[in-house]
Amino acid sequence: MKRLHVFVVSDAVGETGEQVARAVIRQFRPGYEYTVIRRFPHIQSEDLIRKIVSLAVKQQALILYTLVQAEMRSFLQALCKEQQIHAVDILGPILKTMATFIEETPTETPGIVHQLDDDYFKKIEAIEFAVKYDDGKDPRGLLQADIVIIGVSRTSKTPLSQYLAHKSYKVANVPLVPEVEPPEELFQIDASKCFGLVISPDQLNSIRKERLKALGLSDNAIYAQYHRISQEIQHFNKIAEKIGCQVIDVTNKAVEETANVIIGYMLNDR
Structure with missing residues (x-):
């Protein structure tokens, strides 16, 4: 069985991305056999993204990301494409569809769901x-x-x-x-x-x-x-x-x- 490395990259805590990762992986490996999920929270700089992608190249990891800032999403996606690393944007398509549907612009504020309310x-x-x-x-x-x-x-x-x-x-x-x-x-x-x-x-x-x-x-x-x-x-x-x-x-x-x-x-x- 192929060893699976999954990187969850987030500009907040990464809980959403990890839950999605686990839900999907269970469809293939119910007990998470030969699977390593690693969370990278609070990623808000291009330098950190470069380091994560570099590590993903070495470990041949799949990247799942929940970045609310469009600029950061685009940067990560472009870098992954350049390095031939598979990456999945979890929030981007939903944010785009929601913005079109309600005709409003997202705040792109990282971690807003975890604010001290x-x-x-x-x-x-x-x-x-x-x-x-x-x-x-x-x-x-x-x-x-x-x-x-x-x-x-x-x-x-x-x-x-x-x-x-x-x-x-x-x-x-x-x-x-x-x-x-x-x-x-x-x-x-x-x-x-x-x-x-x-x-x-x-x-x-x-x-x-x-x-x-x-x-x-x-x-x-x-x-x-x-x-x-x-x-x-x-x-x-x-x-x-x-x-x-x-x-x-x-x-x-x-x-x-x-x-x-x-x-x-x-x-x-x-």
Whole structure:
């Protein structure tokens, strides 16, 4: 399989370009096999563009760019053509079409979407909330959360919490372990904002074995054994039923997919 290098060049943080890159790459390599995505944010000079294109030549990289200034887009495109590097303009065609459609001229202000507005501060607050109330650190956060996530270990509760936090949701998550009683607050919250994550025993066994190996431990530890996994899932089902929460099967699901399911439920409840 050919190794793929993708450079995301942006005059802001490059989040949009990277999301587009990942969405496209997943159509070819769902697990991003032999793929390296590198983000180059805050690029606002021709000198930096020259250096990036030079590096792209050496690594035979594909360049995706989100530059709002027409002059910078043209410069990068011309340089890539000269160096025979494939490049894709993500924002340019949309800006041109929009300008024609509404008969207005774009401001071409880099990073305007990330200006310090109310939405930005709401997102930062949500991210800080997710960190503070991650992994059941403080059960008081359950009563303040927009979303509460429960599940056994290694069901991606933390990555999911962070992803939802970037969508401005305050998320708290609680790991469920048979030997530890769940916090009382878990049974006091509105069940409609609580989501349980369940996964197939086979996939959980594989994930836990890999986790143990990464820690330099034996993959025969009880943590990854089927009887232990079965015990934890039974405990999870008992708690989820008691709460009355929505249960989502995350087997073979990406974090983004699970997040979209949860967001869908949240929007329908409004």
